[in-house]
Amino acid sequence: MSEDTTIDRSKEKPVTYTSLLSDFNRIGVKPGMTLLVHSSRSSIGWVCGGVVSLIKALEDMLTPDGTLVMPAHSSDLSDPANWGNPPVPVAWWDIIRKEMPVYDVSLPAPG
Numbered sequence: 001m002s003e004d005t006t007i008d009r010s011k012e013k014p015v016t017y018t019s020l021l022s023d024f025n026r027i028g029v030k031p032g033m034t035l036l037v038h039s040s041r042s043s044i045g046w047v048c049g050g051v052v053s054l055i056k057a058l059e060d061m062l063t064p065d066g067t068l069v070m071p072a073h074s075s076d077l078s079d080p081a082n083w084g085n086p087p088v089p090v091a092w093w094d095i096i097r098k099e100m101p102v103y104d105v106s107l108p109a110p111g
Helices: 003-008 017-026 050-062 090-099
Strands: 034-036 067-069
Touching (some): 017 050
């Protein structure tokens, strides 16, 4: 989804760190909880600060006593022989396998 579409779907104002805290509180997120989150960011709306604000709000709601679990799906970190959207040439497979960086939790999420 384009950023323009996400902005259009955000109603009257942007989603912010502060509004996320309020929303999480309203739906029952409490300090110390274990929370599994799987969400389409665009369904939340346009978030000021993007994924950083979203994750920070979740972590701050849960506090250090809580646990935030989020899937880290990445089709790029898979065997290129199985890629179909788009497929890459067979001649590239060994190069990709050798050169693709491994997952690094300290790097920001793409997108």
